[in-house]
Amino acid sequence: MKRILLPTDFSENAWNAIVYAVALYQDLDCIFYVFNVYNQPVSGPYTGITSAKARAAIQQAQVENSKKGLENVLSKINSTFKNPKHTFTSVSKYELFDVAVQEVVKTLQIDCIIMGTNGASTLKEMTLGSKTASLIGVVNCPIIAVPKRKNYRRIKEIGLSTDYDIPFSDYGLDPLLRLAALNQSKISVLHIRDRDKQLTSKQVAAQESLKSILKPYSSDFFTLTDIGIATGVHAFSESRKLDLLCVIAKEQDFLKRILNQSHSKSISNHSQIPLLILNIKNFS
Template sequence: MKKILLPTDFSDNAWNAITFALQLFKDEACTFYLLNSFSQPMSTPTAGITSTKIKESIYKAQLEASKEGLAEVLNKIKSEFKNEQHKFVTLSVYDSFPAAIKKVVEDKEIQSIIMGTKGATALKEMTIGSNTSGLIGVAQCPILAIPQNAKFKEIEEIGFSTDFEIDFNEKGLDKLLYIIKKTEAKVSVVNIMEKARPLTEIQERGKAQLQDLFRDTETNFYTLTDIGVSSGVHAFVESRNLDLLCVVAKEQDFLKRFLGMSYSKSISNHSSIPLLVLNIKQF
């Protein structure tokens, strides 16, 4: 049975990601962990009462609000999605968002995280810093980021952006391979280079590994040259009309460098493409 973590702050974005997950895994036996994390403000007033009592009072109020919010989400799920293969566990965790995610992933042996993003696009939010990008290098499992405008639909084409400088294997690509098999989507692999040059021996090996791993899938390889990685990624997404983009994060700030801090408003500024982030440590 798959174990999937669904963080929620009770926003529309979070609910959109939850509905996306339930539809994506509608035919799979899954345990979904609905997580809400909370922590106290940096400072609290102390007039007329001890700081400890104030903190205890705030904690109890936050915990109650968290549990009530999760109960409402669960009731909404049960009223709109009736699936006997799906089980749900609610978790109210008193901790920072990244720490709560890390703890639950480790304790519950979570296999993937599916969460909403606040920006118009998952790509854009990754570039400016967010709860999602803050998990890179912290959560040791794949993250599927669902932008607020994304509505679940059949996945027909998946983009995979890579420099081939990775020792690819089935374990590391497990989540991507699962989605490919489930959807029968074709894969478009793109290597973006600022200057045209032959692939190195390491890159040739990485490309050959991908060709083998995608051997049962319709796969096309593309090379974009004389363009920055950030602009290249967005241009490729736009031109291919992709349904999902996958990248491998090499370190915590990888996506900020990979996608750049800014990009043209004319390219994918209002895209609704989900972003699958694989962790290099899983390879």
């Protein structure tokens, strides 16, 4: 049974990610954990009896809000979805978001995190410390970031953007391969480089290793030259009409390049492709 974590702040974006997740895994037995993290804002040290009482009152209010919010989400889920393969339960924690997610991923043996974003603007914020970004390079399980108002459609083609600077492995690519097998998806590999630069021997070896791993799957390899990383990735994604873009995040470094704020607004506005984010630590 697949275990999926669905972080929610009770927003429309979070609900959209739940809808996407349920559709994505409609044919698999799954348990979905609808997860809310609450943490009172830190405005300064608490001192004295009054401050202690105020802190306790704030925390209790947050407990109640989290409990009520999760009850409402589960009620909406139960009235919206009727898949006998799926089970839903709720979890809440009083903790910093990234710490709470790490704890839950470990204790509940989570296979994947699916969470909503605001699309292009939030993807840009991911390099500046959004909730999604706080998990990159921290949790070992894959993260699927679903843009705002993105409706699920069968994943016919998955893009994999790479610089061939990592040792590919079946284990590291397993989340991508499983999704490709589940949806009978084509995998399109993209490499961007300068025209006058050739692949190093190490990169050639990595490319051959990747080709070997992808041999059982429908796949193509593409190279774009003399184009910026951000522009190239977005142009490739749009021209191929990708249903999912997979990135192997070296913490936040790769995302900082492909989501660089210098790329044009017109390209940013078309960043409506869900991201599958893999942890590079699983490739070592």
